[in-house]
Amino acid sequence: MAKRRVSLKDLAAELNISISTVSRALKNHPEISPELTRKVQELARARNYTPNPLAMGLLRQETRMIGVIVPDLVTHFFSSVISGIEYVAKENGYYILISSSSESYEKEVESVKNLLNTRVEGLIVCLSQETRTFDHFDVLINNEIPLVFFDRVCRTDEVPSVVADNAEAARQVTRHFYENGCRRIAYINGPEQLSISKLRYEGYLQGLHDCRLPFDEELVARCNLSPEDASVATRKLLCLKNHPDAIFGINDTVIFAAMREIKQFGLNIPNDIALVGFTGEFHSTVVDPSLTAVTHPTFEMGQEAARLFFERIQHPTAPPQQIEMKTSLVIRNSSKKE
Amino acid sequence: MAKRRVSLKDLAAELNISISTVSRALKNHPEISPELTRKVQELARARNYTPNPLAMGLLRQETRMIGVIVPDLVTHFFSSVISGIEYVAKENGYYILISSSSESYEKEVESVKNLLNTRVEGLIVCLSQETRTFDHFDVLINNEIPLVFFDRVCRTDEVPSVVADNAEAARQVTRHFYENGCRRIAYINGPEQLSISKLRYEGYLQGLHDCRLPFDEELVARCNLSPEDASVATRKLLCLKNHPDAIFGINDTVIFAAMREIKQFGLNIPNDIALVGFTGEFHSTVVDPSLTAVTHPTFEMGQEAARLFFERIQHPTAPPQQIEMKTSLVIRNSSKKE
């Protein structure tokens, strides 16, 4: 057990004055005489006094903590967003409590409950891929507890959120493929309930339409976001009697898995199959061929999410904003046919 | 401002009984009659009562929070270790407060101070690469506040720690190079003050000695752990009149930067230069050629660190353990000369 830290009471006892006087002296209250103020502040420094946040929290009903729930901590996208959240939180004197849902609905529900019990002042959440119902956020919404979603969102009419320009980005990717001579453009999608899946899929469709390419159902594969499942989905595409000449993957996990699969299949990237991913990873540049990718401003997404959160703290009932972050298509070698 | 949550006082008022009775009823105290107990518990459930951790913290002098300080959140190694810490923390009903030092000594000192002021029960730390002095941990040690280091450690005679078998792993890498025909084996080291730099360097030297290879000072480059600096270090090696035929990089950031640099230089991996990294990344398999690497059990390192932490909570003055985790050299294509 760590020793008790010094409290106002300790200082008061040592100086033979009351606790309230110490408290006031420390914040330079004008009603306390200058010498006493000086004496108190000196002692406080010497004893290394800092106010107890638990007591303050109890008094002010605030904990200066933000709960953050992400599907996992390890994926570059999430750790980078968290980094952005942490940055803004720190600026505001807040800490973040991180909980990983492991892409599990149940754990997500559990995390919401536990974090609220810990009295965080609100939550910043990216939904798990299993999550199809959203009642576990009712408590937050009904009680006006700040809540912000990012990337994988829901209930955007009630909850502020930060997302990428998913549809537009996917549309551009499709057109980029077309301009590079691809005609059978495949798309590996994520779970249908995820907002990013829907929107990127829509963008893909729009892109096809822009280029007057026919929609071919067999060119759309679906997977959960694990590397294994992505590999399966890729193989399915590769085994078509007429395999695609381009594959667009919903995120980096998927596209890296696809890349490996295609190589093992003995096909050339980009000549046999062009490849574009949706990612923010620096690894795009280190794979071979280097990966053309829609690049997220991940750190900035985290910052925006945190800003939205603090706005929410200020104005809990303001109409929810949705911030759409501009992505950019960084063209590298995986999509340039010779 | 979020509404106040229900407290014992609210429940007591609603039932017209005293707070203490409610408190006891909720924990099935035998002195409370069965019916009253039932009634109280029902109401508590209905009103969604959970004890206020601030009040409990104040009372018991515990916050059930662990401060975690890492150089950054984004690198796979750290996010994966954090993941392991979080896992064990959750098992024990603890949360982690994460603070990033951004590889800065000052921010590390700041983080230690701030986290302690937040009344975390202790700290799990990986030193920043700038850190050369360690007085900022005195407060913890003198006050018996639990502290655990991982990976980049110091004061191991006083503080428990979790590290990889750095020297042994580096030695094996060097021998592996030798067995694959490499004779001019270079090493890109990190900042000298880091324990991992020292130990891996020692292992490298031992490996050379084992293989009766001469030590050549110009084959040792140093960099801070940024990709940019790693690139510079690599170029220096490549520009030697007699460039190395193997490069061993202290971590993944370094080795991926080196890989890129070598390719740009027009040299072939592994035939011109073999490459081995020190990493836990799944990306090793997706780069081309796939990267031979010393693989850390990163998640497990986090778990061990957390376990050590909880032991420390139990026995703050027990002699500090140092846990050395076994790494394994996973041989892929980047080190196989034809």
Place this chain on the structure above:
DNA sequence: TGATACTTCGCAAAGCTTTGCACGACCAAA
């Protein structure tokens, strides 16, 4: 009926901080 023994509960303190209000002391004016 009075005393004893349980059963069932409430009071209050501790853990820490802030802050409105009151109180004592001292001085000046009436």
Place this chain on the structure above:
DNA sequence: TTTGGTCGTGCAAAGCTTTGCGAAGTATCA
């Protein structure tokens, strides 16, 4: 001498929970 004011400080409550101890009430026994 009394009143009114100013200045410096302390009291106490609130925010929430746990728990030792005391008290009220009921039942049992002599």
